[in-house]
Amino acid sequence: MSDNGLDAVKLDGAGPVYDQIRRAIRDLVLNGAWPPGTSVPPEHALMERLGASRMTVHRALVQLAREGLITRRRRSGTVVASPPASHAMLDILSIPDEVRRLGQDYSFEILSRRDGKPAPEVAALFELKRAAPVIHLVTRHLSGGQPHVLEERVIHLATVPGAADESFETVPPGDWLLQHSLWSQAEHALSAVAAGPREAELLGIGRGEPCLLVERRTWNQESPVTAVRLLYPGGRHRFVGRFGPYGRV
Amino acid sequence: MSDNGLDAVKLDGAGPVYDQIRRAIRDLVLNGAWPPGTSVPPEHALMERLGASRMTVHRALVQLAREGLITRRRRSGTVVASPPASHAMLDILSIPDEVRRLGQDYSFEILSRRDGKPAPEVAALFELKRAAPVIHLVTRHLSGGQPHVLEERVIHLATVPGAADESFETVPPGDWLLQHSLWSQAEHALSAVAAGPREAELLGIGRGEPCLLVERRTWNQESPVTAVRLLYPGGRHRFVGRFGPYGRV
DNA sequence: AAGTGGTCTAGACCACTCC
DNA sequence: GAGTGGTCTAGACCACTTA
Numbered sequence: 366m367s368d369n370g371l372d373a374v375k376l377d378g379a380g381p382v383y384d385q386i387r388r389a390i391r392d393l394v395l396n397g398a399w400p401p402g403t404s405v406p407p408e409h410a411l412m413e414r415l416g417a418s419r420m421t422v423h424r425a426l427v428q429l430a431r432e433g434l435i436t437r438r439r440r441s442g443t444v445v446a447s448p449p450a451s452h453a454m455l456d457i458l459s460i461p462d463e464v465r466r467l468g469q470d471y472s473f474e475i476l477s478r479r480d481g482k483p484a485p486e487v488a489a490l491f492e493l494k495r496a497a498p499v500i501h502l503v504t505r506h507l508s509g510g511q512p513h514v515l516e517e518r519v520i521h522l523a524t525v526p527g528a529a530d531e532s533f534e535t536v537p538p539g540d541w542l543l544q545h546s547l548w549s550q551a552e553h554a555l556s557a558v559a560a561g562p563r564e565a566e567l568l569g570i571g572r573g574e575p576c577l578l579v580e581r582r583t584w585n586q587e588s589p590v591t592a593v594r595l596l597y598p599g600g601r602h603r604f605v606g607r608f609g610p611y612g613r614v
Numbered sequence: 615m616s617d618n619g620l621d622a623v624k625l626d627g628a629g630p631v632y633d634q635i636r637r638a639i640r641d642l643v644l645n646g647a648w649p650p651g652t653s654v655p656p657e658h659a660l661m662e663r664l665g666a667s668r669m670t671v672h673r674a675l676v677q678l679a680r681e682g683l684i685t686r687r688r689r690s691g692t693v694v695a696s697p698p699a700s701h702a703m704l705d706i707l708s709i710p711d712e713v714r715r716l717g718q719d720y721s722f723e724i725l726s727r728r729d730g731k732p733a734p735e736v737a738a739l740f741e742l743k744r745a746a747p748v749i750h751l752v753t754r755h756l757s758g759g760q761p762h763v764l765e766e767r768v769i770h771l772a773t774v775p776g777a778a779d780e781s782f783e784t785v786p787p788g789d790w791l792l793q794h795s796l797w798s799q800a801e802h803a804l805s806a807v808a809a810g811p812r813e814a815e816l817l818g819i820g821r822g823e824p825c826l827l828v829e830r831r832t833w834n835q836e837s838p839v840t841a842v843r844l845l846y847p848g849g850r851h852r853f854v855g856r857f858g859p860y861g862r863v
Numbered sequence: 864a865a866g867t868g869g870t871c872t873a874g875a876c877c878a879c880t881c882c
Numbered sequence: 883g884a885g886t887g888g889t890c891t892a893g894a895c896c897a898c899t900t901a
Contacts, residue, residue: 421892423869427869437869438865438898440867551857555826555852574808598806666871667874676888
């Protein structure tokens with residue numbers, strides 16, 4: 366067989382060999398050519414194809430394993446890992462998971478949806494270039510029947526065209542995106558804001574009460590994927606993280 | 615010379631050799647035996663003392679460098695690194711640095727100080743066992759003459775006895791602690807709260823306005839060092855972080 | 864039993880940088 | 883020039899796991 370995946374590994378000659386190997390495989394994983402579950406060729410096969418010693422190949426694979434992109438087991442070999450659903454303080458990307466982790470029943474409802482060029486106020490809120498078509502969604506998530514968080518989101522149709530055909534009636538948009546799109550970078554911002562009249566009503570709190578606002582934008586290789594504003598009623602929510610002086614523990 | 619530090623490196627025979635070396639040196643750094651700036655013996659010296667090959671020693675040192683505990687340079691060698699003052703979203707531990715990074719003048723004032731067993735309401739706020747003696751401090755930090763953040767802190771005198779003799783008039787307590795104590799673990803919690811009457815007055819905002827509350831507790835090997843509550847006037851502050859699906863980028 | 868990764872060695876050459 | 887770390891090789895043995 367010539368299309369077992371080995372041929373896809375190509376070095377670029379830039380920098381140390383182990384790093385060329387690491388980047389070559391990393392790129393195959395991140396751009397979707399090797400989806401989760403794909404077998405990575407064994408070390409000896411990479412050795413032969415790339416003309417490197419086993420230690421050099423090994424070093425690249427160990428580093429990728431430490432970064433979480435692949436998992437390795439003796440005898441059964443190396444496979445591309447599934448991206449972790451959550452990995453740090455603010456990184457619970459699935460609100461259903463977040464709610465169920467608290468031991469509550471989860472439900473959600475789409476409050477509004479509008480496809481196409483965003484209205485000026487939406488474009489301003491998410492710092493969009495006005496021309497790009499998006500889906501603009503407002504969703505309310507419930508925990509044990511009570512309002513949990515209010516979500517306002519834009520999905521960039523140029524990056525995720527398949528979203529146009531999805532109703533988001535059974536799977537909330539954040540979870541649908543996790544399953545149907547790739548992302549390579551995210552940015553979070555956290556702030557405290559007062560609930561506006563409509564927000565207060567939807568969250569079942571008083572006007573002006575403090576809320577935690579989580580803003581998240583994600584990209585896949587320079588292309589914007591989605592941007593979301595999550596408004597949590599204050600007091601009821603805390604974001605917690607632990608680490609040491611040199612990094613996470 | 616026999617006390618050049620080499621003798622302090624002791625393996626425990628548990629697990630791979632490279633990991634024994636890594637842990638041995640890590641422990642010397644974390645427990646203060648090798649403070650920042652200390653020279654780490656060169657690879658060939660560790661090879662000879664430990665009876666390991668250079669690759670094995672190298673592997674341990676590379677990993678420590680990646681973890682940020684040491685810095686390595688050709689010719690000049692390996693030295694113990696200074697703990698980074700900031701390394702992620704919520705980890706700006708020095709408020710003067712935080713303010714100066716925004717291009718503003720910094721100043722601060724101690725609003726109150728009480729040494730000894732904490733009052734019941736303070737013990738409750740910080741979840742303290744009532745018996746342990748602490749310093750209880752309230753501080754206001756100013757940015758360009760305007761209130762920036764309100765700080766309420768307890769310092770555990772059993773862990774940091776030297777704090778009793780410090781007036782905190784020239785160096786704010788957080789910065790003094792960074793210089794005069796060690797910590798190995800921290801916990802952060804973030805929430806949105808409404809400003810109380812006294813807090814609003816001290817921050818120069820209206821009562822009930824949303825504020826971002828950052829609560830941080832730090833320990834050094836199981837011993838509590840300090841606990842602090844930082845109240846930032848909402849809207850004016852955002853905490854931002856960037857990362858990829860597999861971790862920080 | 865055999866295939867896979869995990870570790871380790873002994874040696875080599877190179878790159879950087881301080882003296 | 884010399885000391886340091888950075889990379890790489892060729893080979894070895896071991897540990898684990900599946901067939």
